[in-house]
Amino acid sequence: MELNSKIFVAGHKGLVGSAIVANLSQKGYSNLVYRTLEELDLRDQPAVDSFFAEEKPEYVFLAAAKVGGILANSSFRAQFLFENLQIQNTVIHEAYLHGVKKLMFLGSSCIYPKDAQQPMNEEVLLTGPLEYSNEPYAIAKISGLKLCDSYNHQYGTNFISVMPTNLFGYNDNYDLRNSHVLPALIRKLYLSRCLEENNFDAIRKDFIKYPQEGIHHSSSQPEFEKYLFSQGIIRSYNNGISETTITLWGTGNPLREFLWSEDMADACVYLMENVDFANIVSIRQSLGYKEIKNTHINLGTGIELSIRDLAMMIKEIVGFSGKVVFDPSYPDGTPRKLLDVTRLHALGWQHRVNLEDGIRRVFSRYI
Numbered sequence: 001m002e003l004n005s006k007i008f009v010a011g012h013k014g015l016v017g018s019a020i021v022a023n024l025s026q027k028g029y030s031n032l033v034y035r036t037l038e039e040l041d042l043r044d045q046p047a048v049d050s051f052f053a054e055e056k057p058e059y060v061f062l063a064a065a066k067v068g069g070i071l072a073n074s075s076f077r078a079q080f081l082f083e084n085l086q087i088q089n090t091v092i093h094e095a096y097l098h099g100v101k102k103l104m105f106l107g108s109s110c111i112y113p114k115d116a117q118q119p120m121n122e123e124v125l126l127t128g129p130l131e132y133s134n135e136p137y138a139i140a141k142i143s144g145l146k147l148c149d150s151y152n153h154q155y156g157t158n159f160i161s162v163m164p165t166n167l168f169g170y171n172d173n174y175d176l177r178n179s180h181v182l183p184a185l186i187r188k189l190y191l192s193r194c195l196e197e198n199n200f201d202a203i204r205k206d207f208i209k210y211p212q213e214g215i216h217h218s219s220s221q222p223e224f225e226k227y228l229f230s231q232g233i234i235r236s237y238n239n240g241i242s243e244t245t246i247t248l249w250g251t252g253n254p255l256r257e258f259l260w261s262e263d264m265a266d267a268c269v270y271l272m273e274n275v276d277f278a279n280i281v282s283i284r285q286s287l288g289y290k291e292i293k294n295t296h297i298n299l300g301t302g303i304e305l306s307i308r309d310l311a312m313m314i315k316e317i318v319g320f321s322g323k324v325v326f327d328p329s330y331p332d333g334t335p336r337k338l339l340d341v342t343r344l345h346a347l348g349w350q351h352r353v354n355l356e357d358g359i360r361r362v363f364s365r366y367i
Contacts, residue, residue: 014063246323
């Protein structure tokens, strides 16, 4: 990419897209183009066709997607599959029709089998059943990377795919119903601290900044307490002494890997600048693979910790001194999702920001 190349970042307002825009801008790329959902519905193929014809982007980062945590994935299965397929199919096909020089499709580590050998390298794709709770989203992302492979194979395009691990950072989603585990824990443990301190002004401000269905920032103190109770945040009294407890879903035993969103963006821009589809095919061929498949690249740190340990880390950072308990009657999700990042390291990139430092940055911005 040249610094004046026209670059379309699809999904520029989200956690992933906003980090990519920031990284490109910091590196001097000045000809960026993007649209909000209100300006361009990426599910609408005629509208996207008109956009590509008018703007003529040379490079595309496809970071737009319908995303959410385990509750959202379980509740909106049809939407997660249908809408993500619509977005991917439309943007990838129009990029081909309009001669885009290079496209990057961003997927997710949930594409891998539930019981895949750990850490998961790119070759374990489609070797076993997926985790049921996020199966529709995973199938959509698998379809997207396969579409990129297939267009490259049939039409000679230069479309590459990256599969990030769990991401966190600025501009995250803190909705208590459909956010991912790390931002959800930050918000819930912060609200637990506020309740513990009887700081209803802070709770009110939190709901002003992050509106939540089922509660209004003008609600009374008892209404706030009732709502927090519905989220597993409870204040009880023992011999006149108050104690705040938060109950989290599952056993706390599943292991997860997390990547700072700015590191993810840096990896994406680095790969767009330095790695083509042909390079990845050559790497696979040098390892003895003959078929052109599994050309995607894992993006991660190669480091994992349990949800329980993550909760305790955030508890300390947030400053909550109450109890954290786990309810094993709720689902855990995939037991373990550690990415093998050997291919990424071989291509010349490694992460820089560790998990604790990243969470401290995020929480500082959050409050």
